[in-house]
Amino acid sequence: MQEKDRIRHDASAMKTVLLIGIGAGHPDQVTLQAIQAIQRTDVFFVLEKAGAGKDTLTAARHAILGAARPDAGYRLATAVSPERRIDDGAYQASIDGWRGARTAVLAELIETGMRDGETAGILVWGDPCLYDGTIQSLHELIAAGADLAFEVVPGISSVQALTAAHRVVLNRVGEAIAITTARQLARLNAADITNMVVMLDGRAAFTRFSDSDLEIYWGAYLGTADEILVAGPLRDRADEIAQMIDEARTRHGWIMDTYLLRRG
Ligand SMILES: C[S@@+](CC[C@H](N)C(=O)[O-])C[C@H]1O[C@@H](n2cnc3c(N)ncnc32)[C@H](O)[C@@H]1O
Missing domain, CATH: 3.40.1010.10 (Tetrapyrrole methylase, N-terminal domain)
Structure with missing residues (x-):
């Protein structure tokens, strides 16, 4: 043989x-x-x-x-x-x-x-x-x-589902991309973020950057009939998204969301 x-x-x-x-x-x-x-x-x-x-x-x-x-x-x-x-x-x-x-x-x-x-x-x-x-x-x-x-x-992945739903490219030319968790995000400063995808959140960890110049591309239940998408300057959108997270969790009993934070 x-x-x-x-x-x-x-x-x-x-x-x-x-x-x-x-x-x-x-x-x-x-x-x-x-x-x-x-x-x-x-x-x-x-x-x-x-x-x-x-x-x-x-x-x-x-x-x-x-x-x-x-x-x-x-x-x-x-x-x-x-x-x-x-x-x-x-x-x-x-x-x-x-x-x-x-x-x-x-x-x-x-x-x-x-x-x-x-x-x-x-x-x-x-x-x-x-x-x-x-x-x-x-x-x-x-x-x-x-x-x-x-x-x-x-x-x-949910990262690809998110960027496709928002019709955005994950990086801008020559920029780095990071993927992290809400737990890690809690230890960072806004200045640490260029293009950062955040997973495993569900508790609106982005609100601590509400007064920064970051932009957010947020998506929940991506790809499903319940999909919700919001994008814009974080200072304008943070409270609205946090409220949507609360409402969606009450309505469905659970939530899975992913978002891209990007320096403006
Ligand atoms: C344990 S991780 C699994 C990630 C998975 N392997 C992937 O490739 O997307 C679970 C996290 O993925 C994200 N996620 C998975 N499916 C999602 C969806 N349909 N919409 C939004 N976020 C999703 C959420 O951040 C959730 O907390």
């Missing part, structure tokens, strides 16, 4: 996990590559999250499966995703603990939910390479000895 064939033979006995980016909310953002990955999956791992919004996100995933696999010739293996409880006093330790628990849940699904030679799929919101811990979990499992291969299918 040639070396090439031997590798192929060994690989066929291996378990393979596909991390499939499914876009940030609009079903048409599912790429042809994602559909092909969905079509070669034997079992989908569903990590059910507790809390508001989970039904919407779960329904979106089932709708994608229904459209890409009308044959329904796949299995579902479901587990409860550990709750993300953040202790501000011990932030890193609580994140590490939560990630470790999530990795253990994945390990259990891989162990009990699939056979050697099978392919499992995980439908990851947006792009698996942006603020998602699944890639790291799989690297850790392989480093710990799991006989596992995995592939990543890129998805349209």
Whole structure:
């Protein structure tokens, strides 16, 4: 047997996990590559999250499966995703603990939910390479000895959904772009910002820059029927957007928003 064939033979006995980016909310953002990955999956791992919004996100995933696999010739293996409880006093330790628990849940699904030679799929919101811990979990499992291969299918991230919805380019000529979280934003000054995308907020962290010359391009529930977009000078828009966030959270019970802050 040639070396090439031997590798192929060994690989066929291996378990393979596909991390499939499914876009940030609009079903048409599912790429042809994602559909092909969905079509070669034997079992989908569903990590059910507790809390508001989970039904919407779960329904979106089932709708994608229904459209890409009308044959329904796949299995579902479901587990409860550990709750993300953040202790501000011990932030890193609580994140590490939560990630470790999530990795253990994945390990259990891989162990009990699939056979050697099978392919499992995980439908990851947006792009698996942006603020998602699944890639790291799989690297850790392989480093710990799991006989596992995995592939990543890129998805349209909420950053791309935001800039397309506002019809803006992420950078201006020769300028840097940063992507960060609301938690990090709280430590910055307006002068630190050139083009900065902020994720994982939902609490209007931008209001502390209301008297700066920054511009904001804000979007909530991007790509969905509930999408809201607001853009303009932050000093004129900050209060209005903060109020929209409160109202939207009351109306839907949850919110996901992303925004670009740009030096004016
Ligand atoms: C855990 S991160 C996941 C990011 C995802 N992997 C991506 O590529 O967009 C969750 C954050 O993504 C952003 N997000 C995801 N989907 C969104 C949407 N449809 N509209 C607005 N923001 C969204 C929000 O900032 C939310 O807090």
